[in-house]
Amino acid sequence: MTGYLYEKDLRQMKYTILTSTRHDEAVRAIARRIGMTDAKLRMAMIRRFDMSLLENLESRWEMGQQYADRDDPVAAELGCELFTRFVPLVDTETMQSIYTETTAMIGNGSPRVEALARGKEQVREAVLS
């Protein structure tokens, strides 16, 4: 893959997008949902998302809350669709393996709360990786 002729550092502009009023609210809500600090989440988003996805973050978050993971309570707790399709912080394969592991733990008789806590921890790790 050849590189581009010139490349700008977009981090400052991406940060400006994320800290506008409505986007900041969305970032804080997502950070609370995942259980990590706002700053770390912002850093992950700046690294993963392009400028248009960051601009659209608030709308995607709204739609995710409305439509994602409506049928499966375990998937809803982990945010399987929410964090792969609507706010794509985790890739689909990783999320699928986290989901499979969590459901297997519940199926094997582990306490549900414990299994979900472990699953969520893995989601946090995947976001920061």
Added chain:
Amino acid sequence: MKKTVDVSIPLGPVHPCWKEPVRLKCETAGERVLRVEVELGYMKKGIERIMRGRPWQEVMFLAERVCGICSVIHNMVFIEAMEKISDIAVPPRAAYLRVIVNELDRMASHILANFSYCYTIEHETLAMYLLNTRETVLDNLERITGSRINTAYMIPGGVRFDLLPEDAAAMLADLVKVEDEMKRHVRIFETGPLIALRSRGIGVMSREEAIEAHTVGPTARASGVPDSDLRLRHPTYRALGFEQITRTEGDNFARVMVRFQEVFQSIDLIRKCIETLPDGPIRGGGLCRAGEATYSGEAPRGELTYSIKTDEYGRVLDIAIRTPSIMNIEACAHSMIRDATSIADVTSTFISSDPCIACNER
């Protein structure tokens, strides 16, 4: 034997097909587009920041300047948000006049968007025909508001100018002309075999992808998203019996065709408004007060939202604008263009979503 190479292709920021500067960074495997990254920031205005602390009388003019193509709806949504905050009623005649001006603006915007698409796929003949028809629409916008762009027509509690009977008659005559011309243009577009090659089955976005990205306006309606036109919830449009136009193909062709169909729908709405235009004043008066509101309206490109907080003098303390292009450009880059089988389809698909960079970089 043909050699396939993987390259990163930057399109823009200055590109013959872009109306405004934006950079698309495409990663390709041969001709197939694997991934697209959008780089913005070439024309950031910071208009929300400029609006803060200013009286509504100034913000009203700034709101229109977010976008030159759909300036009327920015004026309308801002004013209707202020009316919601201050509980100001609009006289029925003014409400109908607002619809007329808004629909003229929508026609001008849709025709310009379709001009851009035809120009991008190098059907310049149809593109120029469309621009010519758009002139008649803008003439009518000037006839009623006194200006072709940035009309500042709506004010809290009404509108600035009435529609005189002779102007209404002239407008109706022009609408017949526009309708005839548009029927011919649509026939050229629908039946053109080369147009079909560049448009049908290209840049397909599924209904699910459209919902995920909160796609709005004709872009969403072309992918079959139901209940995605805010005019369905607007009292004046409901009184006029408005119904949403939807297609299911989700490709470039469908997006352009939805806009064409909406132009005819706008013509019908304007006719209905003129026929049933109520008598009475065009300004009801009212005072802008302190409060907070989030209000959305259907712009030509889709849902436009203003969140406003004002003080007791009607000064804007805080404002956030969510324009439809924010959602549509993102969906276009990450759903429509991804997996395109030819790099030549990137420009046409991007333009088919009617991207407004001025709106995106408000």
